[in-house]
Amino acid sequence: MERLHFATVGSVDDGKSTLIGRLLYDSKSIFEDQLEHIEAVSKRRGDDYVDLSLLTDGLRAEREQGITIDVAYRYFATPKRSFIIADCPGHIQYTRNMITGASNADLAIVLVDARTGVVEQTRRHSLLVSLLGVPHLVICVNKMDLVEYDQAIFDKIREEFETFASRLDLRDVTFLPISALAGDNVVSRSANMSWFEGPTLLHHLENIYIASDDNRIDTRFPVQYVIRPQRADTPDYRGYAGRVAGGMLRVGDDIMVLPSGLTSTITGIDSPDGPVEQAEPGQAVTVLLKDDLSITRGDMLCRPNNRPRTSQELEAMLCWMDDAAPLQLDKIYTVKHTTKLARGKVSNVLYRLDISNLHRETNIKELKFNEIGRVTLHTTSPLFFDDYHQNRTTGSFILVDESSGQTVAAGMLLSPRS
Amino acid sequence: MKSALRSLIDEAVTIIREVAAEFERPAMLFSGGKDSVVMLHLAARAFSPARVPFPVMHIDTGHNFAEVIEFRDRAVRDLDVQLIVGSVQASIDAGRMQDATGPRASRNPLQTVTLLDSIKEHKFDAVFGGARRDEERARAKERVYSHRDAFGQWDPKTQRPELWGIYNGRHKPGEHFRIFPISNWTELDIWQFVADYNIDLPSIYYAHRRQVFRRDNMWMAVSPFLQPEDGETITEELVRFRTVGDATCTAAIESSASTIEQVIAETSVARITERGATRADDRISEAGMEDRKRTGYF
Numbered sequence: 236m237e238r239l240h241f242a243t244v245g246s247v248d249d250g251k252s253t254l255i256g257r258l259l260y261d262s263k264s265i266f267e268d269q270l271e272h273i274e275a276v277s278k279r280r281g282d283d284y285v286d287l288s289l290l291t292d293g294l295r296a297e298r299e300q301g302i303t304i305d306v307a308y309r310y311f312a313t314p315k316r317s318f319i320i321a322d323c324p325g326h327i328q329y330t331r332n333m334i335t336g337a338s339n340a341d342l343a344i345v346l347v348d349a350r351t352g353v354v355e356q357t358r359r360h361s362l363l364v365s366l367l368g369v370p371h372l373v374i375c376v377n378k379m380d381l382v383e384y385d386q387a388i389f390d391k392i393r394e395e396f397e398t399f400a401s402r403l404d405l406r407d408v409t410f411l412p413i414s415a416l417a418g419d420n421v422v423s424r425s426a427n428m429s430w431f432e433g434p435t436l437l438h439h440l441e442n443i444y445i446a447s448d449d450n451r452i453d454t455r456f457p458v459q460y461v462i463r464p465q466r467a468d469t470p471d472y473r474g475y476a477g478r479v480a481g482g483m484l485r486v487g488d489d490i491m492v493l494p495s496g497l498t499s500t501i502t503g504i505d506s507p508d509g510p511v512e513q514a515e516p517g518q519a520v521t522v523l524l525k526d527d528l529s530i531t532r533g534d535m536l537c538r539p540n541n542r543p544r545t546s547q548e549l550e551a552m553l554c555w556m557d558d559a560a561p562l563q564l565d566k567i568y569t570v571k572h573t574t575k576l577a578r579g580k581v582s583n584v585l586y587r588l589d590i591s592n593l594h595r596e597t598n599i600k601e602l603k604f605n606e607i608g609r610v611t612l613h614t615t616s617p618l619f620f621d622d623y624h625q626n627r628t629t630g631s632f633i634l635v636d637e638s639s640g641q642t643v644a645a646g647m648l649l650s651p652r653s
Numbered sequence: 654m655k656s657a658l659r660s661l662i663d664e665a666v667t668i669i670r671e672v673a674a675e676f677e678r679p680a681m682l683f684s685g686g687k688d689s690v691v692m693l694h695l696a697a698r699a700f701s702p703a704r705v706p707f708p709v710m711h712i713d714t715g716h717n718f719a720e721v722i723e724f725r726d727r728a729v730r731d732l733d734v735q736l737i738v739g740s741v742q743a744s745i746d747a748g749r750m751q752d753a754t755g756p757r758a759s760r761n762p763l764q765t766v767t768l769l770d771s772i773k774e775h776k777f778d779a780v781f782g783g784a785r786r787d788e789e790r791a792r793a794k795e796r797v798y799s800h801r802d803a804f805g806q807w808d809p810k811t812q813r814p815e816l817w818g819i820y821n822g823r824h825k826p827g828e829h830f831r832i833f834p835i836s837n838w839t840e841l842d843i844w845q846f847v848a849d850y851n852i853d854l855p856s857i858y859y860a861h862r863r864q865v866f867r868r869d870n871m872w873m874a875v876s877p878f879l880q881p882e883d884g885e886t887i888t889e890e891l892v893r894f895r896t897v898g899d900a901t902c903t904a905a906i907e908s909s910a911s912t913i914e915q916v917i918a919e920t921s922v923a924r925i926t927e928r929g930a931t932r933a934d935d936r937i938s939e940a941g942m943e944d945r946k947r948t949g950y951f
Contacts, residue, residue: 238657268929293790294809295943305812307793308786310839317657319837331814335796338816460670464703472702478667478818507662507698519666519699532674556814571819574674631817640823642813 236312239440240319242337244364245346246356247302247325250377254346254415255309255322256287258437261422264311265290291322304329306336315441325356330363330605331556334645337364338631341445342371344436349382349412353395359590361396365403366552366607366647368627370448372408375436380414384427402593404624411436449516450626454482454490455543456536457573457619457629462521474505474521475530480573480628481621482538484522485513491539492530493619498539499526533575535619543619543629549612550651552588552623553581555602557636557643562602562610568643572618572632579614579634602644612646623647658845665692665834666699667818668797669781672832673699673706675822676779679832680737680772682951683709685725686897687854688783691846692835696781697732708735710780712768714760715742716878716900724855731853739771756882759901765949769805772829779822781832782951787839788928791943797836803827805949831951840895840927841920848913857894860911865890871904871931895927904931 243251259265273289276298280286291307292298303324311318321336337343343364347357364372374396382388389412400408411420412431419425422437434442459477484490488501503523504511514520522536537543555562562581570579586595587608595609602608623630634644672679681696683689696705711725729736741760744767745752753760772780786793796812798820813821822830835843847854865872865888866881872892873879879901881887892905893916910916923930942950 236657238660266926266929267924268926291790291793293793293943296810305794305809307790308837309793310787310837312841332812335814335816339818459667460674462700462703466702466704469702476670476699478663505701507666507695517660517663519663519670569823571821573819574671627817631819633814633816633819633821635821635823637823640821640825642815642821645814645816 236315236317237445238317238319239342239443239445240321240340241342241344241440242321242323242340242369243344243346244323244333244337244360245325246348246354249325249346249348250415251322251325251346252288252291252303254344254375254377254413254421255320256290257415257418257421258320259290259309259311260287261418262311262313262437302326305332313437313441318440327356327359327605328558330359331554333360334363334367334554334556337367337369338645340369341448342373342440342443343369344373344375346375346377347392347396349376349378349388349392352392353399355591357396358399361400361405362403362588362590362593363554365405366554368624368647370406370445371443372405373436373439374408374410376410376412377415379412379419379428380417384412384419384425386428386430389431409433409439411439450481451516452482453541453543453621453626454484454536454538455480455621455626455629456484456522457575458530458532458534458536459574460532461530473527474523475536476519476521477574478519479514479516481516481626482541483513483515484520489539490524490536491542492528493535493537493542493545494617495528495534497526497528499524499528535573537619543621545617545619547614547617549614549618549620549648550585551610551612551632551646551648552607553602553610554607554645555604555643556645557641558604559639559641561604562644564600567637569635569637570612570614570618570632571635572620573629575618577614577616577618579612581610581612583611585609585611609649620648622650658842658849661835661838661842662695662846664837665695668820668832668834669696669699671820672779672781672822676830678775678777679707679779679781680775680777681707681709681781682783683711683725683729683736684897685711685721685728685855686783687843687847687858688785688835690728690852690854691838691843692781692783693728693732693734694850694852695834705732705734708737710737710739710771712739712764712771713741714764714899715740716760716876718855718857718874718876718897718900720857721855721897724853728853737771737775739767741767743767744770759899761899761902762945764899764951765805765945768951769949772805777829778824779830779832781834783835784833784951785838785840785843786836788926789942791946795833795836795946797833798822799831799833800824801829801831801949805829807831807946807949809943809947841917844913844917844920848917855897857897859916860891860893860909862889863892863905864888865892865905872907873904874900876900894931896931898932902932906930
C-alpha cells in the first residue's frame with residue numbers, strides 16, 4: 236500500500252482541525268479512549284459541542300490558548316492508501332512550524348472559509364506551498380453550509396484564487412466545496428451540492444497519482460556514511476551508504492564521484508533487505524564500487540554525463556525563521572546541504588517578497604523573522620546541487636547559527652537569473 | 654510502487670546512519686519492548702555487514718517481567734551489540750533519589766533520574782528512542798531530532814524547524830539530542846515489520862494465562878512488585894501485553910492472539926489506543942506525558 240503525506244494549512248478559523256477530525260472520524264480512525272478524552276475535556280470547559288481540535292492540539296499551551304502552535308502528525312489508513320497528516324499552525328508567528336510540516340508533503344490542503352473567501356493567510360500559505368514545491372494543492376472551500384451551499388460563492392472564490400495563483404508556480408490545483416462540520420464532500424458526497432461533479436476530498440486523496448513526483452532521471456546519491464566492517468569474514472567490504480536523492484542506481488552503471496571527478500562502476504547495491512539490482516529515489520542503500528577510491532561523507536555519486544551543478548556562489552529563495560535575530564549580511568553561518576556541511580554567508584538580498592501581493596522589494600539589507608527573499612550565498616566549499624524545482628533534496632539547504640545552534644533559515648536553490 | 658512500510662524503513666535507516674555520522678557518542682535505548690526491538694533491528698540493517706557502531710542502554714527499574722530481561726540478554730547477544738544497564742536501584746542506593754513507597758508506588762517516574770545520570774556518565778550526545786508519534790498527543794508534536802538542554806529538558810515551544818530530511822544536531826557541551834527514527838510508524842506498522850521480517854519478541858506479547866487482578870479498569874499482573882489491595886481479587890485470565898514497560902504500571906489486555914497474524918488482526922480492529930489500554934502512568938493528568946518529557950523522560 237502506498238502512503239500519501241499531506242499537510243493542512245490555511246487561516247486560523249478556517250476549520251483545519253475540524254476537517255481532520257471529520258476525516259479521522261468518518262474513516263473510523265479515532266479510538267474510543269481518544270474520543271472519550273476530548274468529550275470529557277470539552278464538557279469540563281463548558282462547551283456544548285465536542286471540540287475535535289483537541290485531537291491534534293496536544294500541548295498544554297495549545298489547549299490553554301485554543302490555538303495550534305506546532306505541527307501535529309496524525310496517521311490513518313483506508314483500504315486504498317495510508318496517510319500521514321501534518322496539521323500545520325495557521326498563525327503568522329508559527330509560520331516556521333507550518334513550513335516544517337509542509338516541506339515533505341506530497342499534497343497540501345488549503346482551507347478557505349466560504350464566508351470570507353481568499354484572505355492574506357490563504358495567499359501566504361499558498362505562496363509557501365508553491366515555494367516549497369509541494370506537487371499537489373487542494374483548495375477546500377469550507378463552511379459551504381453557512382452560505383446555503385451556493386455555487387456562485389464557490390465559483391467566485393475559485394476565480395479569486397486563480398487570479399492570485401496565476402503568478403505562482405503551482406502545477407496541480409483542485410477546488411472542492413465542502414463542509415467539514417456537516418461532512419459534505421469530505422468522505423461522502425453531498426446531497427446539498429448536486430451542482431458539483433468533482434470527487435469527495437477522501438476520494439481525491441486516495442486516488443491522486445503521486446508516483447511520478449520523484450525525479451527518476453537525474454541520478455544523485457549523496458554519500459552519508461562509509462561502511463567498513465573490517466571483520467574476518469568481510470575483509471575487503473567498503474560500502475557507501477546513503478539515500479537515493481534522484482534517478483536510478485543500477486548494478487553495472489558507470490558513476491562519477493564529486494568533487495574528485497573520478498569514475499568507477501557499481502558492482503553491488505545492498506538494501507536493508509539484502510542485495511538488490513537497482514535502487515530508486517528515497518531508498519536507503521549501500522553502494523559498492525569496482526575501484527578503491529577515496530570517498531567520504533559529503534561526496535556525491537552521479538552519472539558521468541549527467542552531473543549536478545557545482546558552485547560556491549549560489550542563488551536561493553531564503554525563508555528566515557529565527558525570531559531572535561534577523562539575517563545579517565556577511566555573517567558566517569553553517570550550511571547543511573544533503574549530507575554536506577559547509578560554512579557560508581549571504582552577500583546580497585536581491586529582493587524581498589511581499590507575501591500579500593508578491594511585489595519584489597529591493598534595496599533590502601536584512602531579512603526579519605518570517606520574511607522571504609532571494610539572496611546570493613557564498614560557501615567555503617562547492618555544493619553539488621540542482622534547481623529546487625528539479626530536485627527537492629539536492630536543491631534544499633538550511634542555515635544554522637553557529638553560536639545559538641538554532642536552525643535560522645530554509646533555502647531553496649535556484650538557477651541564477653539571466 | 655513503494656509500499657508505506659518500505660518508505661518507513663528507508664527513513665528510519667537514513668536517520669540512524671545520519672546520527673552515527675554526525676554525533677560523537679550515540680547510544681540506543683533498548684527495553685526489550687517491541688518498538689525498541691524493531692529499532693535495533695533497523696540499526697543492524699543500517700550498518701550491515703558491519704556491527705552496530707554504538708551501544709544499547711536499558712534503564713532498568715528493577716521491576717521487570719522476567720521474560721523481558723531474558724529476551725533482552727538474548728537479543729543483544731544475537732545482534733552482537735554492547736549492552737549498558739542504568740539501574741534505578743543503584744541510583745536509589747547512591748542517594749540520587751528516594752524509592753517510591755506506598756500501596757501504588759511505581760518506579761516509572763524515577764527512571765528519568767537514572768536516564769539523565771547515565772547519559773552524563775557515558776557522555777552520550779545522542780540517544781535513540783523508539784517513541785512513535787501515534788502513541789500519544791505530546792509525542793505527536795515532537796521532532797525527529799529533539800534537543801535537550803543541560804538539564805535534560807524538552808521545551809516544546811522552542812523546537813527547531815525541521816525541514817525536508819535535513820536534521821540539525823548542533824548542541825553545546827552537556828546538552829544532548831533524543832532521536833526518534835520510528836516517529837512516523839504506527840502500532841500496526843511495527844507489527845507488519847515483525848511479521849515481514851519474522852522478528853523475535855518477548856513471549857508476553859502473545860496470549861498466555863496469567864494471574865491478574867482488576868484495577869482502574871485494567872488487568873494488572875501479579876508480581877513480587879505488585880500485589881492486589883483489599884477488595885481486588887486475583888483470577889487467572891488469557892491475556893497478552895500490548896506494551897511492555899515497568900511491571901507496576903503496565904497492564905495486560907484480554908486476548909487470545911497467540912501468533913503474529915492474530916495480533917495483527919486484533920490490532921487492526923482495536924478501538925482503544927495502546928497506551929490508553931495499558932498505561933497507568935498516562936492517566937495522571939491531561940498533559941502527563943508532556944510534563945514528564947519536559948523534565949527529561951523518554
